[in-house]
Amino acid sequence: MAQPGSRWVPVAWQELPGLDSDALHEAWNAWVRSCERPPPAFVALCPQVRRLSIGTPQEQRAFLFERLQPYRIEATNGSPDGLLTGYYEPELVAMRQPGNGYTVPLYRAPAGLASRKPWYSRQQIDTLPEAQAALQGRAIAWLADPIDALVLHIQGSGRLRITEPDGSTRMVRVAFSATNDHPYRSVGRWLLDQNLVRDATWPGIKAWIAQNPQRVPEMLWSNPRYVFFKEEPLEGLDAEFxxxxxxxxxxxxxRSIAVDRQSIPYGTPVWMASSGPTGQIQRLVLAQDTGSAIIGAVRADYFTGWGQDAGDIAGRLKQGLRLWALWPR
Structure with missing residues (x-):
């Protein structure tokens, strides 16, 4: 099985670690979601995938063995080892209008975004009158902390407990819409390169910020990439995903991972095995997303959920990884 960015090697099911201990029904919810927009190779399987969402673990396991072939995913040089990181949806407090300390905007994409590539950098958006004019009236909401906004830009989406002008509050989602087409640069890497910190985790970065508030704009501008959002309702079943x-x-x-689509097509069921400081993960997941930093054959970003607990897990997760694609026979 040839992919542009990886090599797939057929293996026996017995090679997959932890195969007998995974709660497959948890993964089935994600697989049914993938069947809303299945890759061509899986279209014929999706009716049975949907029926088995209420099947027994034995029936689900038998379906995997009968209909799918596992392939060990390797880099083109033959290495099966890679890297697992995590991402999540932050939950933040926001205001619909600026004021009372809420001065950091989250913007919709400007009307002329496509006419200028790349668009203005993060520093130019903060400082140039013409960039600010192009974003006039485009703010979805306002945050109090520029670091919260940066986290939201890095994660790509988030949940806002937003206060409306009449004082009422509700939960909404701000989802990724577009970028300014500048490359992503890690602020943690910038701090390390400047010899400003030895610990570039979020707690280390926040400790440096507390001691150097006057240098926060300089740190933020080291990442020229800027993300624009769209607002979505967050009610009923939407809030559970x-x-x-x-x-x-x-x-x-x-149960969802972001991958390099040159290595793994979207909608592919993947067996994931990772062990390290955060613990051991051996389970069925679905390749349903990507990210600007997710590059490489054996590379995945693990969606941990939303809120502080999910953020703590995602922030600590950086460990070894092996992947097996499960593809129709």
């Missing part, structure tokens, strides 16, 4: 990933389907906490 994550945002829509690059496949166009809602993400499932603990």
């Amino acid at each position: 994550g945002p829509r990933g690059a496949q166009g389907v809602a993400l499932t906490p603990g």
Whole structure:
């Protein structure tokens, strides 16, 4: 099985670690979601996938063995080892109008975004009158902390407890819409390169910020990439799932991964095995998203959910990874 960015090697099911201990029904919810926009190779399987969403673990396992072939995913040089990181949906407090300390905007894409590539950088958006004029009236909401906004830009979406002008509050989602087409640069890497910190985790970055508030704009501007959002309702079943990933389907906490689409097509069921400081993960997941930093054959970003607990897990997750694609026979 040839992919542009990886090599797939057929293997026996016995090679997959932890195969007998995974709660497959949890993954089935994510698989049913993928069947809303299935890759061509899976279209014929989706009716049975949907029926088996209420099947027994034995029936689900038998379906995997009968209909799918596992392939070990390797880099083109033959290495099966890669990297797992995590991402999540932040939950933040926001205001519909600026004031009372809420001065950091989250913008919709400007009308002329496509006419200028790349668009203005993060520093230019903050400082140039012409960039600010192009964004006039485009703010969805306002945050109090520029670091919260940066986290939201990095994660790509979030949940806002937003206060409306009449004082009422409600939960909404701000989902990824577009970028200014500048490359992503890690602020943690900038701090390390400047010899300003030794610990570039979020707690380390926030500790540096507390001691150097006057240098926060300089740190933020080291990442020229800027993300624009769109507002979505967050009610009923939508609140039980994550945002829509690059496949166009809602993400499932603990069962959706972002991948390099040159290595793994969207909608592919993947067996994931990872062990490290955060613990051991051996489970069935679905390739449903991508990200600007997710590059490489054996590379995945694990969607951990939303809120502080999910953020803590995602922030600590950086460990070894092996992947097996499960493809129709």
